[in-house]
Amino acid sequence: MNRKRLAPGELPPGVADLFFHAAEQKLALEATLRDRFTRWGYRPVIPPTFEYAETLASEAGVRLAEEMYRFFDRDGRALALRPDLTIPTARIVGVKLFDQPLPLRFYYIGNVFRYEEPRAGKRREFTQAGVELIGAAEASADAEVIALLVDALQAAGLTDFRITLGQIGFFRGLLAALSLSAEAAERLRIAVDRRSQAELEAILADLDGDDRAREAIAALPMLAGGPEVLDEAARVALSGEMEAAVVNLRQVWERLRQYDVTDHIVLDLAQVRGMAYYTGILFEAFAPGVGFPLASGGRYDGLIGHFGPDQPAVGFALTVDRLLTALDHQAAAETAPLIDVIFQDCGHMECLSLVRRARSLGARAALDVLGRSVDDLMAYAREQGISRVALCEGPGRVRLMMETGSRVIEAAAWEEEVRTWIG
Amino acid sequence: MNRKRLAPGELPPGVADLFFHAAEQKLALEATLRDRFTRWGYRPVIPPTFEYAETLASEAGVRLAEEMYRFFDRDGRALALRPDLTIPTARIVGVKLFDQPLPLRFYYIGNVFRYEEPRAGKRREFTQAGVELIGAAEASADAEVIALLVDALQAAGLTDFRITLGQIGFFRGLLAALSLSAEAAERLRIAVDRRSQAELEAILADLDGDDRAREAIAALPMLAGGPEVLDEAARVALSGEMEAAVVNLRQVWERLRQYDVTDHIVLDLAQVRGMAYYTGILFEAFAPGVGFPLASGGRYDGLIGHFGPDQPAVGFALTVDRLLTALDHQAAAETAPLIDVIFQDCGHMECLSLVRRARSLGARAALDVLGRSVDDLMAYAREQGISRVALCEGPGRVRLMMETGSRVIEAAAWEEEVRTWIG
Numbered sequence: 001m002n003r004k005r006l007a008p009g010e011l012p013p014g015v016a017d018l019f020f021h022a023a024e025q026k027l028a029l030e031a032t033l034r035d036r037f038t039r040w041g042y043r044p045v046i047p048p049t050f051e052y053a054e055t056l057a058s059e060a061g062v063r064l065a066e067e068m069y070r071f072f073d074r075d076g077r078a079l080a081l082r083p084d085l086t087i088p089t090a091r092i093v094g095v096k097l098f099d100q101p102l103p104l105r106f107y108y109i110g111n112v113f114r115y116e117e118p119r120a121g122k123r124r125e126f127t128q129a130g131v132e133l134i135g136a137a138e139a140s141a142d143a144e145v146i147a148l149l150v151d152a153l154q155a156a157g158l159t160d161f162r163i164t165l166g167q168i169g170f171f172r173g174l175l176a177a178l179s180l181s182a183e184a185a186e187r188l189r190i191a192v193d194r195r196s197q198a199e200l201e202a203i204l205a206d207l208d209g210d211d212r213a214r215e216a217i218a219a220l221p222m223l224a225g226g227p228e229v230l231d232e233a234a235r236v237a238l239s240g241e242m243e244a245a246v247v248n249l250r251q252v253w254e255r256l257r258q259y260d261v262t263d264h265i266v267l268d269l270a271q272v273r274g275m276a277y278y279t280g281i282l283f284e285a286f287a288p289g290v291g292f293p294l295a296s297g298g299r300y301d302g303l304i305g306h307f308g309p310d311q312p313a314v315g316f317a318l319t320v321d322r323l324l325t326a327l328d329h330q331a332a333a334e335t336a337p338l339i340d341v342i343f344q345d346c347g348h349m350e351c352l353s354l355v356r357r358a359r360s361l362g363a364r365a366a367l368d369v370l371g372r373s374v375d376d377l378m379a380y381a382r383e384q385g386i387s388r389v390a391l392c393e394g395p396g397r398v399r400l401m402m403e404t405g406s407r408v409i410e411a412a413a414w415e416e417e418v419r420t421w422i423g
Numbered sequence: 424m425n426r427k428r429l430a431p432g433e434l435p436p437g438v439a440d441l442f443f444h445a446a447e448q449k450l451a452l453e454a455t456l457r458d459r460f461t462r463w464g465y466r467p468v469i470p471p472t473f474e475y476a477e478t479l480a481s482e483a484g485v486r487l488a489e490e491m492y493r494f495f496d497r498d499g500r501a502l503a504l505r506p507d508l509t510i511p512t513a514r515i516v517g518v519k520l521f522d523q524p525l526p527l528r529f530y531y532i533g534n535v536f537r538y539e540e541p542r543a544g545k546r547r548e549f550t551q552a553g554v555e556l557i558g559a560a561e562a563s564a565d566a567e568v569i570a571l572l573v574d575a576l577q578a579a580g581l582t583d584f585r586i587t588l589g590q591i592g593f594f595r596g597l598l599a600a601l602s603l604s605a606e607a608a609e610r611l612r613i614a615v616d617r618r619s620q621a622e623l624e625a626i627l628a629d630l631d632g633d634d635r636a637r638e639a640i641a642a643l644p645m646l647a648g649g650p651e652v653l654d655e656a657a658r659v660a661l662s663g664e665m666e667a668a669v670v671n672l673r674q675v676w677e678r679l680r681q682y683d684v685t686d687h688i689v690l691d692l693a694q695v696r697g698m699a700y701y702t703g704i705l706f707e708a709f710a711p712g713v714g715f716p717l718a719s720g721g722r723y724d725g726l727i728g729h730f731g732p733d734q735p736a737v738g739f740a741l742t743v744d745r746l747l748t749a750l751d752h753q754a755a756a757e758t759a760p761l762i763d764v765i766f767q768d769c770g771h772m773e774c775l776s777l778v779r780r781a782r783s784l785g786a787r788a789a790l791d792v793l794g795r796s797v798d799d800l801m802a803y804a805r806e807q808g809i810s811r812v813a814l815c816e817g818p819g820r821v822r823l824m825m826e827t828g829s830r831v832i833e834a835a836a837w838e839e840e841v842r843t844w845i846g
Contacts, residue, residue: 006475009518009730012496015471017515019529023467027457034450044446048438048548049472049504049534050492052429069473069502071494073435074538079492081472092440095432106442111472115497125471307432 014124033129036152037107045106047088053080067114081113094307102135130317137312142281143255150261161287166271168278169245177238192270195221223269289329294322333385340364341388350396361418437547456552459575460530468529470511476503490537504536517730525558553740560735565704566678573684584710589694591701592668600661615693618644646692712752717745763787764811773819784841
């Protein structure tokens, strides 16, 4: 193989060194998460870093199994670095703890390893902190782990995040009612996952199903929002399985309302990722500044039975490194905005004069030198915590876009306006 | 390969699951160690779990390199699970932190991986907690890490432990003065490591050296104890290098006396393990109930220079799992002894009558049903915290062996004796 020589001490792609403040920050976050999990009655589980590949692959699903780092023990058996901690925990419960009083509440904080093409935020070694609530099939158990996730994220200091919550039974029921081929079912799943109206319409055009089925499919991408989507979901449900999924989700939502965390929850019946694994609710947490889910979880009543007596189970795994990124992003956004206004660069001398007068009054006024579109400029301002964007409405006349709405300001009123910003 | 089928969920040898109390205990111990390291001004370093095998093997020495778990990245490069955390820390310092103000104080707590034949206490995955003090060549730096080790072990709750402290320069100087072949030098090193008088005498018989050299070699295994051994070591030193080692050790000892930790330290000039690695002091910590060192460390001024500018460095690595074993052993020994006396099983009816009378008075009296030798029985009693061993001195007459000495008790005085035990 023709490869460049390694620089001394070069690291492989996808892994990192942490030291000084970054290491301290991570350890402090882990301690906070540990503390929250403990307060909810969860106890630690520490599985080995590697074990037999066939144990880890058994239920991991094709994608996770392909991503495992495999190697050989000296007796020739295939080992693998754990790609998650849910499967080892399920193994421990199934093999060693099947006679324990239920429910069992476990948490873990540990590193997992997946061979992935390095992209932003995708490491090959990363730290997961998660919980598993085992032996309870009720909606209250579903709601507990979601409420615990909210509590953990808040304890970590994250304020702006949302959790999308679905129920795989709704989509499973739809597939069953349609009696699609496996291939057509997967095509539908991908279209729903992408919320692609065009792909869905193409599928509908090929479909023999009756009008109710067509209506249910077409409705799916719209079934996202507050509890009102459950009424609509119940209306389009084609079967007992679909109705049961809606009832379950209604119960979970009601419980989350009691936990007072629904501000962070968005119901989403079109959430269909991880279908091979989950058997009930499924959810993902997102925060600004991180392109991948911070956490994902759901109910997987079929996993523990692979290793011992069947047990219902629900849990989540939070990626600590991504949470750190979200917290960094939030800290950057929370620092006092360094810029009071950013101007679209229209080229009018009269508009440039507004910029100059703002500066002379003591305001921090910047010009967009990248020629961004209005949307991009607005997105940039939001991301940077810049509270005003000035869009040209003609020479010396700007529309000030603010969080609270927009106003057109004439040149004559400009100084008065600027003085209100700088107190 | 002909192999038995894995049981569902079977673990590979040398790795373990921890959960419930055992997991909590380990996390609590790690938190305690982290706290101590932090109080001494050490900051965390978190290297990746795996990196390029050639980086890890570069300075690991033949044995550690052979024990590494190796596997391949998808680009064909050889990776390995870290067999220790000193080498990755040295890499980080050499490559990334060479321009930082000195000294640098780092600690780590993380898992390491070594392929070893499973024996009692030898795992293939285990947790190391350690420190590295980088950029200080002084005896005060040597003393700091030893005093920190004492503090950490005490904070963990361990009371009974000893640290053997040597200086590899003394033995290196001896080898240099003798101009031995590499083979003869290694033979000598092994004999010294084993403290084998017979092997040493065989080596001395083959040796051409002068009387002073012979005297130094013969003295080596005896150079263990308190600071008085330094006088003897100085007396037999053959060269400036040997004298410098003794001076360094005297300075370290003096500093450890100021730290008030010399109760736990045993000087040992015959400590010659890890010679390939260490360049100055070297030490190991031991505790009852654990057959391997709890911790080992020393000065390694040549390691960081492999990755960047040379730096003096001293540190230790403590095996958390072994410390847990030592703490368990101590807790078992500290529980009130459940047996007041254990009798040698002599078969005399009159002696058995003493056992019966002790029991009827309320004492807890056991008979050794394994027919152990006196030495084995005494060792067993010590280990189990049994405070009296009754050895037969003829029918109805026993010698009571106690920590404070021994006494012969006649049958007539037996009841009076037993009453003193049970208060």
